[in-house]
Structures are given as C-alpha cells and as structure tokens.
Amino acid sequence: MIDPAASSPVSSQIFAVVSLLCISVAVVLILRYYLPLRTTPAYLLVPVFFALWLPASMVLLVPIDLASSALADDAAARGIWLSRAVIKVSWRIVYWLTFVLTWFILPILAEYSDSGYREPKAKVVDSLRANAQYYALVFGSGFLALIYVLVSYGHFSKSLQSTVMALAYCWGLVLAIYLMGHGLVAIPRRLFRNANISGKLRRIQAQAPRVYEQMEDAEMTLEDLEMQVSELSRRKGGSVSLFQDWIEELVDLTNLPESGPATARVIPGSGDASRMLPTVITEKYMADLTRRLVRAKHARARYVGDWNRLLEDAVKTQAILDSAASKKLDFGAPSPVSGFWDRHNPLTPYTRFLFHYHFVPYFRIGLGAFLSLASACIVWSEVVKGLLPTLSVIRYSVIHHWEAEGGRVGFAGQVIAALWMLYMCAAALTSITEVKVWRGRALVRRNTAPESAFWYASQVARLSVPLSYNFMTFLGVIYHDTVFFDFLGQLINLTPLGEWFDYLFPAFILLPVGATLFGLYGKVKRTVGFGVDVLDDDDEEGTNVYGSGSWREGRDLIERELNGTSAAIRGRRAEAAARIAGHPASRAAPILSVPGSSARREAGAPTTPLGTSPNARPAANTSARRVGRTQGSSSRSEPEPEDENFFEALGHRFRNTIDTMDKPKWLQDIGQGIKKPKWMGGDDEAEDAGSSQARTNTDVRRWFGGGSEGRIRL
Template sequence: MTLTFSGSPVGSEVFTALAVLAISLVVLLIIRYYLPLRSTPAYLLVPVFFALWLPACIVILMPIDLASSARTDDEKTRGIWLPDRLLLIWWRITYWLTFTLTWFILPILAEYSDSGYREPRDKILYSLRSNAQYHLMVFGSGIICITYVFIFYGASLYSLKAMVMALAYCWGLALAIYLMGHGLVAIPRRLFRNASISGRLRRIQSHAPTVYEKLEDAEATLEELEVQVFELGKRKTGSAAKFQDWIDDLVDLANLPESQPRHAPRRPPTDDSRILPTVITQKYMADLTRRLVRAKHARIRYLNEWDRLIRSAVQTQAILDSAASKKLDFGDASPHAGFWDRLNLLTPYTRYLTYYHVIPYLSLFAGGFLTLCSLSIVWSELLKAAFPSLSVIRLTVVHHWTGDTGQVGFAGQVIAALWLLYMCAAALTSITEVKVWRGRALVRRNTAHESAFWYASQVARLSVPLSFNFITFLSPEVYTKTMFYHFLGAFIQGTTASTWFDYLFPVLILVPVLATLFGLYGRVRRLFGFGGFDALAAGDDGDEETASRNAYGTGTWREGRDLIERELNGTSLRGRRAENAGLLSGRSAVPVLSVPRVEGRASPSPMRANRPAANTSARRVGATAVREEVPDDENFFEGIGHRFKNTIDTLDTPKWFQELGQGIKKPKWMGGGGEEAGGSGSGSRPGLPGRASSDVRRWFGGGEGRIRL
C-alpha cells in the first residue's frame, strides 16, 4: 500500500500528525494513571507532560528521519518521510526543550515541591540554593573537559556548545547503558518465570515478608512524626506562636483526630533527648513538613504494593486451584478496580483455559523472542566499532542496498521503531526496579510530586542518548545522512575523546548483563553485608530461591504465605491496629485492602476454622460449607469437644420453642387482657413498663384509689 504521494509529503505529514495525536493521548492516560488530573497543579502537569511526550515522539521521529535521508526508489516500499528542514526544526525543538527540562526546569520544580516551606518565595529560594550546589559540582567536574577542548580545539562558542552537548550525552549514555543492560535480562527472565504458576505464587510469597516489614517501618516512621506534630500542636506560646497557622496546617495534614497517634513516652527531666526543640524555627518547621509528607507518601506506596501483592497471590492461587474442576472464577471485582478489571467477558471454563494454558505458553514464547532481541542488542553493541557489518539491527532495518548505499523502507521504519521502543522500555523498566532513588516510587493515583518530576526527568534524560546509540548500530553510509546526526552527531564525535567514548563505552553493557544474569548483586550483598541496600537486591530473583531453602521464620515463602493468609482472614496484627486506630473507616484517605477472603492450604491460627471462605478457587465453586481444620496439637477428645461446641453455637432455636409459653394468658382479673386491663399483659403499672404492680386494690376492680364492693 502506498502511504505517500509521489513527490509530495502530504500523506506522510497527515500520518505523522495522527501519530503525534495518538502519542499525546497515551501520555495523558499514563499521567492520569499515576496522578489525579483535577487536583494536580498545572505547574506539575505541563512540564511532566512534555518530559514524557518528547521522548515518545522520538520513537517515531528517528525512523522518519532514517527513511527521509535514505528513501527507496520504489514508491510502493517507501516509508513515511518529511522534508529536511522540517526534520531539523523538529530535532532542534526536541533536543533543546528536553535539555532544558532535564537540567533546569524539572530539578527546580522538584526541589520546589519537596522544600517543605509554606510560602512560595521560600520554596523558590530553597530550590535555587539546592540546584546551585548541584550545578557547581557538575561545573567543577567539567573544568578538565573545558580545558581540554579549549586547548586542542580553540576557545570559541562552537567548541563550548560541542563540549556541553557531548558531556550531556556521555552522562546520559553511562546511565542508559547500565539501566538497559539490566532490563535486557530482567524482562525476558520475568516472562519465563511467570510461565510457571506455582513458581509465580512461590515468588509472591517469598516477597511478602519484605514488603510487610517495609510497610510496618513506614507506619512506625509516620507515627513518630505524628507524635511530634501532636506535641507541637499543644504549644501555643513562645517561639511556636508565630508559626501557629503553619502548625495548624501540619495538624490537618497529619489527620491526627483520625489516626489517633500515641502520646510521647515520658522521659526523665535530665534526659537531653526531646521530641521538640526548645526554640521552634522556620528551618525546623520546613524539615518537619518535608519529612511528614515523605512519610505519608512512603506509607501509601507500601500500602499500594502490599495490596497488589495480596491480589496477585489470591488470583495466582485461584488459577493454580482451577486445575481440578477446569473452572476459574475470581469473584466480584473490587470497587477500586479499573475498567478492564471489571470487564467480564469469559466464562469460567474459557477463563481457566486462558489463564492456565494460553497465557503461560504466550509468556514462554514472548520470553524466548525477547531473549533473542536482547542478545541481538548486546551483540550489536560489542561489534559496532570493529565489525559494523555483522550488526543484527543493521541487517533488520536496512533492507535495500544499491551498491554501497543503503535504503530504508516502510518495513525498516517499523522494525527500527520496535527496536528503539524495546531499548527504551528496558532502560525505563529498570528505573522502577533499581531502588537507589531516595525512596521515590510511582504509585497509582498517589505519586508524590517530587517523584513525578524526578521520573519524568530521567525519561527525558535517557531518550536522546539511546536514540543516538541506536543509529550507530546501522551502517555509517545510512546514519551519517540523517538530520539527527548533522545536528547532534557532529558535536558528539567532534573530539577524539568523545568518539572513542561513544564506541568503546557501550561494551561495558556486559557488566550489568552478567551481574543480573548470574545474581552478582545478591552475592555482593551477602559478602559485604549490605542487607538494606536495595540497589544490590533489585532484580536478583535468585535470592528468593535461596531464601525458600532456609529455615522457617527468616523471611521464607512459608512466612509470606502465613502473612498473606492472616491478611485475608483479617487476623493480622497490622490490620487490627489499623482498625482500632480508625484507618479502615470511610474517612481514611489511604488505600484500603478490599481483597475477598480466601481459603489457603494451611493456617497458623485455629480461628481460621470458624471463618467462611470466599469463592476464589475452582475447588470451592458452589460450596458454602466451612472446612474445619484440626490444629496439630489437638487430641481426639478435644477435637470432638470443639466440634460439639461449634454445632451447638450454630444451631438455630426452633420456632415452637421460642413461642413456648406465649399461648398461656393471664385472666383479666389478674391483670391480663392487655389494654382492657390497663396494663401490658404482665401486671405492669401504666407508665412504668416492666414494673410489677403490688396494689391489691386492683384485684377488686378498683383503681385510682377506689375500691368496688
């Protein structure tokens, strides 16, 4: 099918406009998934939108540039192309806007939102001061590069511009290569391991103790800060008087009437450790506000992670149990579930076939295919400097050769876009896994503003280096003709040092690839005792298998299984504390677990025998009876006694027994007859219910002080 008119780019321009519009809609939906659009300020939405939209446009801009500079002679195979001038303007706007967002706008706004101060002026000053320190360190480390460029290439504006662009590219490439190398192994391995349903459940259970411990730590940290805010709210005089409005805002932010923090422990008068300082300053108030906001977002983050883990465990257990009856039913959807989760189009049998057979085989196929893609990228990185003709990416993108001149058609454009998309996905996925980012995280509908700015800046920072690294996989006869190379490549390869860096540094992709493939992070962590260093634990799934072979109670899958079952049964210690504190009421603003109770294979508590099980397993479809389990330390006679007691407790009283005695009525002369006797049918005095009358004059038909003879 011909997508362009002969000699005119009108069809390509229309296609490009529709593609850009579709990308804008997707980016807006992504932002909506992590941030509430109505309550999020515009100073956050607009920069974050452009920081995500510009890298997404590069995925289609790069293939268009390749096809425009190396158009095929046959119009039927010609791809989407645009004029050179339009491409050059587009690249200039994309690069410099991305550069400005990455190095200036987003960092300033991130520190502005995380400053903790109350007034905008104080926030701006704090942000400028923090970013000035960072840029001074960067400038200090770049003095050697400036001296090198000015000595060998002369002091000029062109040399300064080339140095700035080359340094920005080198820093972005170093981060991109590490993250991409980690993702190229982690993504296929995750697909392979998810193909095993029992293995997936075991990994979920092994991960549960870590998440639960982090959630408890986050709640304890938040509670300590709420105690400080509570004590600060009781101060009405002294240095705290001038910050009274600020203190009231902190009390409202901490939700103290709902969360009910514990009072501070009493300390001896000679103890130097105090909850509050003697003099309340503006710096202390800003630091307390900053720590309180971070603690609240950390708690929401781990609540969300724990909620997703519980739901995954419930669904995986249901899939595993459906092998017996060949039927699968997940039960009713949660009120907080999305549209696709509430959509129910499959029958129980087709759902069983889909989740038990089809999806695992698709995971294996996708894992194998992405493994080949990862090997091709690593192979191309290693050989692009010495043997560029052996690059797999070059052979798949450039299909048409006329002598030494290569041409890129529509099929090559599509393949190039997919290669670039997979490289970006591998790098961006690793950002959320390698947790060395000061507790930042993406949380559905509750992402902190500072975290949103930071992640958006990383997406913008990695897009341009990955794009230029991608085109170097192709033949020099192809990529040197692109507008992207004329705009950026000439500056990057303008010096001998940057040229060698561009060709030799990507070889180091073997370091993160081998480290992730053979579990080097976990071995280093165990060797040096970095138990709390999450960067070394990220992506090291081998630790979960090692932990499953350890003893009970040391963070194994058995402990995770018990934690999940207690959470589902409502018997966990954290759940009882939260219920007593009022956090599970409708007024709570934090996410609440709404997973149906399910029946597991084992329970550490005898209370489980008295709780009904939800229909989330195929073995329990149509069953309403409660399965009772006998504890291991219970003998035969105790078991009979417990069963007899449960039978008596659940026995309904017969109706004839409830109505026994209601058929015998008192005679009217004894106070019976209801309203005619002026009583309640039991001899009670009018106006005094439930009180028997002791007046004998009523026996003779008298009342109100009169006796009838």
C-alpha cells in the same frame, strides 16, 4: 533518486500529525494513571507532560529521519518522509527542550515541590540551595571538559556547544547502557519465571514479609511525626504563636482524629512526648517537619499500595492453581480499583481457566524466548558496531533496500526501527523502577509524590537522546546522512576521545548483562551486606534470601490477612500499648507471637474477602521483631531455612514435637519441694491448687499475658 527537500507528500505529514496526537493521548493516560489530574497543579503537569512527550516523539522522529536522509526511486519503498528543513527544526526543538528540562527545569521544580516552606519565594530559595552542589559539580566538570576541547580542537566557535552536548550525551549514555543491560536480561527472565504458576506464587509469598515490614516502618514513622504535630498544636505562646496558621495546616494534613490513639506509639521509659520538640520553634524546623510529614504520607501510601497489590496477586495466583481440579476459574467480585478488563470480562469460568492456566504461561514462554533473542541481538550489535559494523543484526533488520550508494529504509524498516527503540527504552525504564533510589522515590498509582514524578520524568528525558543516537549507530554508515548526525553526531565525534567513547563504551553493556544473568548483585549483597539496596531481581528458586523472612512466613502472613484476623490482633496490640503507656514503669513491653493459621482454620475463623477491610493489617513475626527492637528488646527469631534435606526436615519435626508436648504432672512437681502429708496438717488438694497457682504466678509466660494452657495471649 528523489531530492527529499523538493516536496513533502501530504500523506506523510498527516501520518506524522496523527502519530503525535496518539502519543499525546498515551502520555495523558500515563499521567492519569500515576497522578490525580484534577488536583495536580499545572507547574507539575505541564513539565512532566513534555518530559514524557518529547522522548516519545523521538521514537517517531528517528525512523522518519532515516527514511528521509536518502529516498529511493521506488515510491513504494519510501515510507514516511519529510523535508530535511522540517526534520532539522524538529530535532532542534526536541533536543534543546529535553536538555533544558533535564538539567534545569525538572531538578529545580522537584526540590521546589519537596520543600517544606509555605511561601513560593522561600521554596524557590530552598530549591536553589538544594541544587547548588549539583550545579557546582556539573559546571565544574563542564569547565574541565571545555579546556580539553579547546586544547584538542583548537577553535572556539563550536567548543562550548560541543562540550555541553557531548558531556550530556556521555553521562546519559553511561546511565542508559547500565540500565538497558539490566533490563535486557530482567524482562525475559521475569516472563520465564512467571510462566511457572507455583513458582510465581512462592515468589509472591517470599516478598510478603519484606513488603509488610516496609509498610509497618512507614506507618510507624508517620505516627511519630503525627505525634510531634499533635504535641506542637498543644503548645501555646512563645515562638509557636508565630506559626499558628502553619501548625493548623499540619494538623489538617495529618488528620489526627482518624489516625488512631496517639498513646499507642509512646515508648515506655522515653519520657514525655514533648521532648521530641525543640524549645524554640523556628521556620527551618517547621519546613523540615512539613517535608518529613509529606514524605511519610507518600511513603505510607506507597507501601500500603504495594501490600494490597501483593495480596491481590497472591489471591489470583492461588485461584489459578486451585482451578486445576475443577477446570473452572472465578476471581470473585472485582475490586473498586480494578481496571476496565477486570470489571468487564466476557470469559466464562471454563474459558477463563483455559486462558490463565494454559494460554498465558505458554504465551509468556514464547514472548520471553522472542525477547531473549532480541536482547541477544542488541547486545551483539553493541559489541561489534565499533569494529565490524557489517555483522550488526539490527542493521539488516531495518535496512531492506540495498543500492550501490547505500541502504534505504522503507516503511517496514521504519516500523521495525520503532519497535527496536521501544524495546531498548522499555528495558532502560523498567530498570529505573527497580532501582532502590535515594529518598524512596516510587511511582504510585494515583498518588505519586510530586518530587518522585519530577525525578522519574527527568530520567526519561535524560535517557531518550543517548538511546536514540546509540540505536542509529547500529545501522553503519547510513546514519551519517541523517539530520541527527549533522546536529549531534559531529559534535560528539569532534575529538578523538568522544569518537572512541561513542564506539567502544557501549561494549561495556556486557558488565550489567553478566551481572544480572549470573546473579552478581545478590552475591555482592550477601557478601558485603551493610543494608545496601541493589537490583535484586536475581534471586533463584523464588526464595527471599535478602528479606526478613521466608516464603513460609509470607504464606502465613497472607493467610492471616485474608482470614480477617489481623483487625482483632491489631486492636489487642493497641490496647496493650495503651496500658504500657499508662504505666511505663510497671513492666517491660511484650513480644507478640501469633499461633499458626492452621489452628484458626480448624476453629472455623470467618474469612474476609480481599478489599473489604482496607485498614486491616496482619500481625506476623516481623511485627514481633519490630516491637522488640522498638522497646529495647534484643530477641530475634532465627530465619527459617529455605531448602531442607530429608534428615534436616525429620530432625526439625522431632524438635517441634518435643517442644510442643505438655509436661506430665509428676515432672512439673519436681523442684517444688516435699509436700507435707495429710496427717501432719497438709491439704493435698489445697496444696496442689496453691502450687499450681504458684507455678502460674512464677511462670515467665505470665509476663507476656500467658495462661496455664501454655499459650501466649496477644
């Protein structure tokens, strides 16, 4: 056997350097996808870059450490290896930089970027104040653990260091096991579900009402804050004069002339809009207003992007379904935000149909089956590694060269180990994007909020070390010879509690796996409710049982957007709201109702291609509910049942037919009183006209703009 510290081949060093350069390019492309690089400040780009680059380098460093721990005599079986001194320095740099970024730099910078103050000093103070509770909890837990380690270990030389590293590892392992367990089930299941094109379209339609409602809520919140800024800019003198420059910056940030009339958001009976503002304007109020305004703008951008992406997916999925008859598929002109492959697609309409209608579904099924097997291997290895490590499947897939002294990892084993780690990290990180986190953090293409970017980067850095070390424990006793075990493993196993936690706690991955596999999140949410947002990827049959509407409502909502009728609807709504704002005491606010989309198609309504009207927003039943809720109305439309049997469907059709029938004239005249005959001075025609006009004037539908034809005007 060759001593790894004797020499290091040049080919391995070149491979390691080239791999790090490729990782750097990939991280820069990820940052470019979510952040505008030219306008993003350096204090955001540099920490986030290292928070992504360091965890990605662990995927390269772990296989090299495994191959360098004990080299085989056969040169062809050595793989990529480096000296132990180089690996030890690399682990120290990667670990401690990741530790400092996770627990100190990124949280402080996140609150700094989210602070509404103008001066850097005030932002730093506000950030430290916001993180004070977080650090008090961390240091308090660390102090208690330090006392336990001192009692158990009996020495002081490594107690502080081991406590800090072990606590960070344990907290990261708890989070990683939960997120990875959910992702190991969610990723294959999503592939299986998306293989069914019609089922995918139904799920998209089921998500439409919820996404649209979130977008409208975000727009309404932003409009309310813009009204406050507008009213604040009208004030003169007093405490407002101290923040005149600040207020002008807020006015420039809101872009009020292009945001629509402010009167459209005035609520009848609420009084003057100036009541929203305090009598004395303070610096704290200005900072809070700035923070809420910036958050509202990013939230609006997030939900508008989600809505546009949902529309694009719906259009493409519907086009794929419709291409089954013509055997030709054409998605039309690509949008300006489309990717490179969408703008430069070499496929013909027929080959595009074969690719999307036949190849892609079967490919998703095959990939889903393969990843399901990989997920089962990971879960099995987590369960048996503590008691029966020889039964670990991952161990035999990575170690291909068995010798009397132990196993050796070659180049093929290093590649497989890197793939295992990538899948484990992808399962955990995918779950992070699905969790409905506090403050509504989200990754938005080219418009991610700075605080969200810091938060997601910190989660990536926090999960990297536990997942890397957890993977090495799958390999049995071979990982005891690695530098990573000398650096971190011995400190984790310093006390019996840490050793048992490291081996037994990963078996609890069965809890998130079972909860996701059997739909426990959805059952808990249906039972408990209270508006709690959990991982709700377990809806069955593509129905939106948690949202504000059914897939049929989402289908009509998408059709109204694509048919180009939403702009006119929104204009009428603005005019109605403006009239109400001008005469608040005249009448109650209307509740809008939009006829079905089939009537517009029969009337020959013009169609608008996707992306030509970015400001258009469809009106739907969710809008009616929200307007009624805002104006103080308690009317709510009943949710439409998802699945109906034959008798229920027949009963609903009879009821709809009877409700939409026009009453005959003799039935309408009942209750109007006895009419005078013509010889007593009565005029039948005038009487009929007068009674008809009276019925029209007394009809409750006129309160909502209705006419004699029985429809409700918008």
